[in-house]
Amino acid sequence: xxxxxxxxxxxxxxxxxxxxxxxxxxxxxxxxxxxxxxxxxxxxxxxxxxxxxxxxxxxxxxxxxxxxxxxxxxxxxxxxxxxxxxxxxxxxxxxxxxxxxxxxxxxxxxxxxx
Amino acid sequence: xxxxxxxxxxxxxxxxxxxxxxxxxxxxxxxxxxxxxxxxxxxxxxxxxxxxxxxxxxxxxxxxxxxxxxxxxxxxxxxxxxxxxxxxxxxxxxxxxxxxxxxxxxxxxxxxxxxxx
Numbered sequence: 001x002x003x004x005x006x007x008x009x010x011x012x013x014x015x016x017x018x019x020x021x022x023x024x025x026x027x028x029x030x031x032x033x034x035x036x037x038x039x040x041x042x043x044x045x046x047x048x049x050x051x052x053x054x055x056x057x058x059x060x061x062x063x064x065x066x067x068x069x070x071x072x073x074x075x076x077x078x079x080x081x082x083x084x085x086x087x088x089x090x091x092x093x094x095x096x097x098x099x100x101x102x103x104x105x106x107x108x109x110x111x112x113x114x
Numbered sequence: 115x116x117x118x119x120x121x122x123x124x125x126x127x128x129x130x131x132x133x134x135x136x137x138x139x140x141x142x143x144x145x146x147x148x149x150x151x152x153x154x155x156x157x158x159x160x161x162x163x164x165x166x167x168x169x170x171x172x173x174x175x176x177x178x179x180x181x182x183x184x185x186x187x188x189x190x191x192x193x194x195x196x197x198x199x200x201x202x203x204x205x206x207x208x209x210x211x212x213x214x215x216x217x218x219x220x221x222x223x224x225x226x227x228x229x230x231x
Contacts, residue, residue: 042224047220100211101148102160109155
């Protein structure tokens with residue numbers, strides 16, 4: 001069975017601090033896909049990144065970066081120089097090779113204070 | 115980019131009412147759509163997979179007679195919460211992918227906040 005664990009329930013940081021959101025996953029599939037979504041207070045889900053299991057290259061997009069470590073089954077997300085607008089719930093999710101349904105982690109509430 | 119529209123965004127109604135939520139793919143065809151439910155401060159839980167032209171596939175523990183899903187066309191799936199009660203109050207969100215395969219990013223609707231009085 002697939003499982004995604006986000007151990008950090010809530011994180012509070014001060015603006016301009018760097019913050020890392022942890023994600024650990026479990027799957028028996030050799031091919032799978034990992035995602036991060038942002039959910040602001042308004043409720044909609046904002047897609048941030050998709051990674052397939054064969055691509056362990058880290059990725060940077062502006063202030064966002066992702067560290068995929070297959071050896072530890074982790075897909076961590078770092079926000080550099082955090083801003084108040086980054087305050088949201090962040091979900092890590094896993095998808096099997098066939099089918100699009102997602103298994104979500106419990107989410108991490110990020111609060112960035114000015 | 116691909117857009118998924120969900121309507122209504124918010125519903126407040128009396129206990130016993132049936133509520134229909136629509137999920138539309140605006141600029142692409144979706145043979146499969148997904149319905150998720152999110153309780154306050156909780157994660158999203160998959161309720162069912164909506165398949166165009168056939169019966170939906172429900173996750174374990176989801177009452178199919180309670181949550182009726184219809185996917186009559188390639189651009190529209192509906193979720194009807196029948197005889198809704200306060201415990202059905204939740205945030206319901208749908209998603210659709212551009213194709214089959216886990217690598218296809220799901221596009222989410224903006225969600226429907228259902229409150230049953």
